Amino acid sequence: MIDSIEIDGVPAVVHFDAGAGLFRGEITLPRGSADFFAPDLPSLREEGRVSLRVLREALARL
Template sequence: MNTQNTMTIDGHRAVITFDPEIQMFRGEFLELNGGADFYAKDVRGLQREGKISLQVFLDACAEDGVEPRKSFSGKFSLRVDPSIHQAAAIAAAASGKSLNQWAEEVLRQAALA
């Protein structure tokens, strides 16, 4: 996985962005089944606050009997410009794959690189 702008805390990945209005970094755990975000001015603070936010979220899930991780079906809709659709279909056919197989390969390379 591309680690740019991400941080792993206790096995959970968070995306890190900078909020210029408050001059702080924001972390958000995106693989969770609800909101668990945290703020800090530096990496050490992000790690500390992320652990706290994650634990509060996991405790609340356990208390309520809720699965903390999002589930993904493996299906999603994608809208693109018709010229991109055409080019992707041609690229897929040229590589001997269905458009779905080709798109999955391209997405895997981009997301897990």
């Protein structure tokens, strides 16, 4: 399954990895990207927020 969700206004591609039993999300911005994983969608959204914040902080230092 491949789908998308919004993390703080930023789209993220999501799919379920049946082998690992985890959801995987990916945020792509013009200058970088971040992957995040969680066992359920509420946790995935939270991990996505953390990943987006870290990605934005890293890009701001470039």
